[in-house]
Amino acid sequence: MSFxxxxxxxxxxxxxxxxAKKKFYLLVILAFVLQIGVLAxxxxxxxxxxxxxxxxxxLEGMKPLMxxxxxxxxxxxxxxxxxxxxxxxxxxxxxxxxxADILLSKPITKLEYITGKYLGGLTLLSxxxxxxxxxxxxxxxxxxGPQESLQFVPHLYAAIVYANLIFFSxxxxxxxxxxxxxxxxxxxxxxLVASIVISSFLSIMYGLTGGQxxxxxxxxxxxxxxxxxxxxxxxxxxxxxxxxxxxTVQSGEVFLAGAIIAVYTAVSILIAALRLVRSDVTKKAD
Amino acid sequence: xxxxxxLMSEHVISxxxxxxxxxxxxxxxxxxxxxxxxxIYGYLGPNGAGKTTTIRTMLGLLRPDGGEVRIEGSDxxxxxxxxxxxxxxxxxxxxxxxxxxxxELLDFTGKIFGMPKQSRKERIGQLLELxxxxxxxxxxxxxxxxGMVQRLSVALALINDPMVLIMDEPTIGMDPEGTAHxxxxxxxxxxxxxxxxxxxxxxxxxxxxxxxxxxxxRGKMVFSGPISQVLEAFTQQWVVEAxxxxxxxxxxxxxxxxxxxxxxxxxxNKLVIELKEKxxxxxxxxxxxxxxxxxxxxxxxxxxxxxxxxxxxxxGGPKE
Numbered sequence: 001m002s003f004x005x006x007x008x009x010x011x012x013x014x015x016x017x018x019x020a021k022k023k024f025y026l027l028v029i030l031a032f033v034l035q036i037g038v039l040a041x042x043x044x045x046x047x048x049x050x051x052x053x054x055x056x057x058x059l060e061g062m063k064p065l066m067x068x069x070x071x072x073x074x075x076x077x078x079x080x081x082x083x084x085x086x087x088x089x090x091x092x093x094x095x096x097x098x099x100a101d102i103l104l105s106k107p108i109t110k111l112e113y114i115t116g117k118y119l120g121g122l123t124l125l126s127x128x129x130x131x132x133x134x135x136x137x138x139x140x141x142x143x144x145g146p147q148e149s150l151q152f153v154p155h156l157y158a159a160i161v162y163a164n165l166i167f168f169s170x171x172x173x174x175x176x177x178x179x180x181x182x183x184x185x186x187x188x189x190x191x192l193v194a195s196i197v198i199s200s201f202l203s204i205m206y207g208l209t210g211g212q213x214x215x216x217x218x219x220x221x222x223x224x225x226x227x228x229x230x231x232x233x234x235x236x237x238x239x240x241x242x243x244x245x246x247x248t249v250q251s252g253e254v255f256l257a258g259a260i261i262a263v264y265t266a267v268s269i270l271i272a273a274l275r276l277v278r279s280d281v282t283k284k285a286d
Numbered sequence: 287x288x289x290x291x292x293l294m295s296e297h298v299i300s301x302x303x304x305x306x307x308x309x310x311x312x313x314x315x316x317x318x319x320x321x322x323x324x325x326i327y328g329y330l331g332p333n334g335a336g337k338t339t340t341i342r343t344m345l346g347l348l349r350p351d352g353g354e355v356r357i358e359g360s361d362x363x364x365x366x367x368x369x370x371x372x373x374x375x376x377x378x379x380x381x382x383x384x385x386x387x388x389x390e391l392l393d394f395t396g397k398i399f400g401m402p403k404q405s406r407k408e409r410i411g412q413l414l415e416l417x418x419x420x421x422x423x424x425x426x427x428x429x430x431x432x433g434m435v436q437r438l439s440v441a442l443a444l445i446n447d448p449m450v451l452i453m454d455e456p457t458i459g460m461d462p463e464g465t466a467h468x469x470x471x472x473x474x475x476x477x478x479x480x481x482x483x484x485x486x487x488x489x490x491x492x493x494x495x496x497x498x499x500x501x502x503x504r505g506k507m508v509f510s511g512p513i514s515q516v517l518e519a520f521t522q523q524w525v526v527e528a529x530x531x532x533x534x535x536x537x538x539x540x541x542x543x544x545x546x547x548x549x550x551x552x553x554x555n556k557l558v559i560e561l562k563e564k565x566x567x568x569x570x571x572x573x574x575x576x577x578x579x580x581x582x583x584x585x586x587x588x589x590x591x592x593x594x595x596x597x598x599x600x601x602g603g604p605k606e
Contacts, residue, residue, distance in 0.1 A: 002367070002400070009397045013383075020385035098381030102442070105345040106398045107371040281347040 006108045010116020015124050018086050027082045028128055031074035035136055038073045043143040064148035068235055070136025071156055076228045080167040080192050082128055086121045087171035088185035095179040100281050110277050125168055126161045133157045149239045159231035166227045166261050167192060169268035176272040179282055195222040223264055226257035233257055298323050298450055298481040305352030306339055312505055313339045319500045319510035321483055326476045328492035329485040330596055331502035337485040341454050345375055374443035378454040380435055384428030388419050388438050392445055399446040413441040432459045452483045469495050493592035501599045508599045520595035524564050525588040526571055528557040531581035540578045
């Protein structure tokens with residue numbers, strides 16, 4: 001019980017710490033703008049279809065399911081970035097600012113400390129996902145009229161949160177390992193960008209080699225594949241989606257994506273916890 | 287439980303053969319000392335001697351490479367919840383969470399200690415009053431001056447009404463009024479049966495309020511014991527300073543004949559008389575000066591100060 005109470009205090013603390021950052025708000029606003037922009041663009045295409053591209057028929061079946069596109073809008077780039085901003089400074093800023101001394105000289109164990117910090121950041125990220133998901137649904141109603149299969153909104157929400165565990169946990173681990181927030185965030189963003197670039201390269205290779213499976217297999221091991229694919233894979237399992245360019249999935253991929261997320265997350269948390277427990281509480285990232 | 291552990295647990299703070307390395311550098315070299323209930327223990331040493339390393343190891347922030355620390359019988363590294371529950375800590379030049387207001391940080395810290403809401407509210411009010419920050423309670427800490435942060439840090443250390451107070455240079459950067467205020471506070475806490483451990487450079491402050499001192503130099507414990515004992519241990523001789531209307535050769539010669547006088551030096555109309563024994567022999571000296579027709583204006587016994595003892599200890603003096 002005491003473990004929960006002390007960890008819960010740190011969860012609230014972590015919210016306060018993260019919400020004090022201007023860059024956090026900037027990214028959330030950019031995510032909102034992106035959502036609005038994407039849905040507004042679709043709305044424009046629906047209402048003013050370009051004569052040379054007969055997209056109307058293609059898009060028409062998607063209209064009642066545009067809430068999925070709205071909710072998934074920020075998932076590929078902005079949500080991982082928000083996750084990195086929250087987690088990348090979570091542990092390291094306490095060392096940089098010397099506040100780790102203040103916290104860890106209190107009657108809390110290092111396990112309680114890391115649990116509170118991790119769950120604090122994660123719950124904040126979940127809150128942001130809740131906002132973007134809700135905004136996506138509301139905007140879809142506003143732009144495209146009545147929406148269908150809304151009973152799966154909670155599923156999509158949970159899937160997005162779960163998918164974001166990868167970059168959140170990687171950034172959290174790097175934050176504790178490097179004990180420098182700039183380095184941790186740059187490294188995490190580097191992993192995100194590198195995996196996007198490598199995925200693209202591997203996709204090209206896959207196409208050029210006539211579909212050699214090895215390229216696709218390597219792509220699936222990169223963190224961005226499961227992070228960006230898992231929510232849409234799960235939705236495609238639940239919702240009967242008309243043939244569309246937005247939701248494509250192969251059977252069984254959802255389990256693979258889910259497992260890869262779990263492995264990345266577990267390994268990251270383990271490394272961060274070992275680093276914290278087995279080393280001194282440093283000051284000024286010394 | 288071994289006899290050693292039973293004996294160790296009787297002390298409020300017990301540090302035994304504590305060793306700490308930073309890479310190849312030995313920051314603490316098997317240091318041992320203990321602090322009992324009600325003591326004000328001054329921990330002295332030059333910059334880089336290992337004072338802060340000792341304190342951070344005592345709080346479980348650093349992992350010892352050898353030896354052990356016990357606070358109220360518990361190891362802060364293995365069992366921080368029990369070891370630190372009754373501890374208040376104010377670090378040197380504290381860096382506090384700037385996104386909180388003073389009141390919010392005190393409240394958060396009170397929650398960590400498991401204090402009920404009403405107790406927190408009352409305690410926060412008392413402490414803000416005590417450290418003179420009541421008017422700034424709702425201001426963000428990022429807008430506090432250094433002195434205000436230092437005061438808030440002391441309030442934070444007191445939020446849980448600790449039995450053990452560990453202060454690392456608590457009055458550094460504080461104005462003289464604040465320094466005097468906190469000096470009185472530490473004495474009051476000690477009288478309430480609380481244990482105060484202060485690392486400080488201010489030897490005059492330490493001599494004034496501490497009951498015991500520990501001295502560390504280059505990671506090694508030079509002395510630990512009652513303040514009277516440290517003065518005794520590092521006193522080589524007592525000196526009497528006599529101011530006369532006129533110093534004559536006859537007076538000097540007569541004093542030099544006395545068997546309890548080591549040496550007499552004349553400086554204008556003053557005599558610096560070094561005694562062989564650590565005794566107050568001003569009566570005998572004044573009688574001798576009178577017999578030699580001298581006119582005495584003042585006569586002062588110059589005992590060793592903590593500063594003298596400290597400087598001698600650093601040069602390599604006796605241990606406890």
